[in-house]
Amino acid sequence: MIYPEARYLVAGDQNMVVEFGGEIDIALNQKVHSMVSAIKQAEIAGIRELIPTYRSILINYEPSIISFATLQDKLKALENRLDFSSLPSPREVEIPIVYGYGEPYKSDIEFVAQYNGLGSVQEVIELFTSGDYLVYMLGFLPGFAYFGGMSEKIATPRLDKPRISVPAGSVGMGGKQSGILPLDSPSGWRYIGRTPLKLFDPSWQPPTLLRAGDQVRFVQISPEQYEHISRKVKEGIFKVKVTSKS
Amino acid sequence: MDGLALRIANRLLDNDEYAAGLECTLLGPKSKFLNDTLIAITGGDLAPLLNGYPLPMWEVIPVQKGDILSWRGMRNGCRAYLSVAGGIDVPLVLGSRSTYLRARIGGLEGRALRTGDVLKSVPVSSEKLEHLIGRKVPKELIPEYKGFEEIRVILGPQADHFPEESIATFLNSEYTITPESDRMGYRLEGPEIKHKGKADIISDGIPLGAVQVPGNCKPIVLMVDRQTTGGYTKIATVITPDISKLGQMKPGDKIRFREVSLAQGHQLLNAFQKMIDQIKFK
Numbered sequence: 093m094i095y096p097e098a099r100y101l102v103a104g105d106q107n108m109v110v111e112f113g114g115e116i117d118i119a120l121n122q123k124v125h126s127m128v129s130a131i132k133q134a135e136i137a138g139i140r141e142l143i144p145t146y147r148s149i150l151i152n153y154e155p156s157i158i159s160f161a162t163l164q165d166k167l168k169a170l171e172n173r174l175d176f177s178s179l180p181s182p183r184e185v186e187i188p189i190v191y192g193y194g195e196p197y198k199s200d201i202e203f204v205a206q207y208n209g210l211g212s213v214q215e216v217i218e219l220f221t222s223g224d225y226l227v228y229m230l231g232f233l234p235g236f237a238y239f240g241g242m243s244e245k246i247a248t249p250r251l252d253k254p255r256i257s258v259p260a261g262s263v264g265m266g267g268k269q270s271g272i273l274p275l276d277s278p279s280g281w282r283y284i285g286r287t288p289l290k291l292f293d294p295s296w297q298p299p300t301l302l303r304a305g306d307q308v309r310f311v312q313i314s315p316e317q318y319e320h321i322s323r324k325v326k327e328g329i330f331k332v333k334v335t336s337k338s
Numbered sequence: 339m340d341g342l343a344l345r346i347a348n349r350l351l352d353n354d355e356y357a358a359g360l361e362c363t364l365l366g367p368k369s370k371f372l373n374d375t376l377i378a379i380t381g382g383d384l385a386p387l388l389n390g391y392p393l394p395m396w397e398v399i400p401v402q403k404g405d406i407l408s409w410r411g412m413r414n415g416c417r418a419y420l421s422v423a424g425g426i427d428v429p430l431v432l433g434s435r436s437t438y439l440r441a442r443i444g445g446l447e448g449r450a451l452r453t454g455d456v457l458k459s460v461p462v463s464s465e466k467l468e469h470l471i472g473r474k475v476p477k478e479l480i481p482e483y484k485g486f487e488e489i490r491v492i493l494g495p496q497a498d499h500f501p502e503e504s505i506a507t508f509l510n511s512e513y514t515i516t517p518e519s520d521r522m523g524y525r526l527e528g529p530e531i532k533h534k535g536k537a538d539i540i541s542d543g544i545p546l547g548a549v550q551v552p553g554n555c556k557p558i559v560l561m562v563d564r565q566t567t568g569g570y571t572k573i574a575t576v577i578t579p580d581i582s583k584l585g586q587m588k589p590g591d592k593i594r595f596r597e598v599s600l601a602q603g604h605q606l607l608n609a610f611q612k613m614i615d616q617i618k619f620k
């Protein structure tokens with residue numbers, strides 16, 4: 093549900109949360125992104141940083157420049173004339189993925205098939221690859237994208253005990269959520285495949301491959317293609333397929 | 339973690355307040371100066387020694403090529419800050435010179451320092467350095483670090499997920515910092531803070547100082563290396579001036595939370611900023 097009016101919450105002496113609702117929902121998330129784009133265009137003095145999430149925006153502000161009340165008034169005015177048509181057309185990013193190639197991918201994809209009562213790993217692959225994914229938000233680790241759109245037929249609970257280190261590029265799910273690890277990291281998710289793409293580089297502008305609001309399509313590749321693309325990525329000569337949808 | 343101490347060390351040396359320095363937790367690295375320069379050490383007292391002799395803190399210290407800096411170990415506080423004239427020369431990464439180990443970015447190659455590393459400082463002319471010698475932070479401005487602190491918070495953003503009794507428990511109990519505490523966050527031990535309903539929310543942004551309460555009902559204060567988003571209810575947020583106090587606390591130390599209003603929080607922040615801006619060195 094989208095609230096009729098956003099809630100403006102105090103989060104300490106330098107942050108405000110603008111909350112539009114309390115669930116994971118495409119229309120709600122679009123409202124978040126429209127608002128972010130409206131705030132950026134308005135160039136309100138005193139705003140230092142915006143963190144958009146599934147259903148809210150964390151705004152870091154400088155209280156010596158703008159008070160909470162003034163900021164709230166300005167944002168309410170923006171909210172009231174929020175124009176969804178002003179949203180930039182989404183980008184579609186193509187992500188190559190190899191399934192079940194090495195560990196933990198092989199055991200995890202087999203577990204996902206078995207847990208969900210699917211006949212074969214191939215069914216998991218087809219269900220995962222055919223999904224239309226939306227990047228609802230970035231968070232947790234630099235460049236970690238939270239996807240919506242995975243088929244619930246392959247939703248699989250987290251491990252009881254997280255693995256100490258899962259390699260960067262691992263693609264998987266934790267319950268109904270799915271995402272790609274941008275860095276080697278501890279994680280309790282199930283990882284069914286791996287992409288050779290690099291998702292985070294501090295020298296990029298912006299530093300992440302994926303951005304909130306992006307649409308993502310997975311394309312299955314073979315282990316040979318994985319190794320080939322991996323090498324090209326390392327040499328910095330692989331071009332990620334990004335198209336602008338209108 | 340203790341931004342105040344680092345900013346003062348940098349101000350002593352006329353560095354940019356946010357120039358890179360070394361944060362030394364519990365014990366500092368033994369190091370040798372390869373050139374004559376000036377340094378300043380602030381923050382927790384880790385008993386610094388220069389060539390084996392005790393070194394005063396909170397003032398500008400001239401060091402010479404070949405001098406050895408070592409540390410006897412923690413006497414009070416938890417983190418010492420070592421600034422060098424000009425600041426340590428590491429590149430700006432995403433607007434910061436600090437090291438973020440989890441993402442392996444910033445600082446020196448995104449990693450913790452190890453034996454054999456050589457750090458360079460940004461060159462400063464010797465005339466500029468001369469007039470800094472003798473500078474000291476006035477005694478009354480040197481913070482005292484104690485094993486017990488009152489930490490001021492503003493309730494929210496999810497205080498409404500807790501019944502009144504839980505808010506009262508949170509504000510009227512003593513909490514101990516546990517060994518599971520680092521630059522990402524401090525896990526606290528103390529009376530349980532029960533939720534009205536579930537402990538989980540749809541993940542949203544996490545500000546510095548957020549006090550989140552996961553399903554086990556024990557609060558965690560999120561510090562400088564925190565994740566940007568998370569899915570636990572946040573009962574309150576520590577005010578900016580008290581983050582530095584927390585940064586000097588270590589496992590076993592105790593805290594009590596005290597509520598302030600947003601207006602009070604802004605007055606305190608303003609006074610804190612003024613205090614730093616107006617420091618006159620002797």
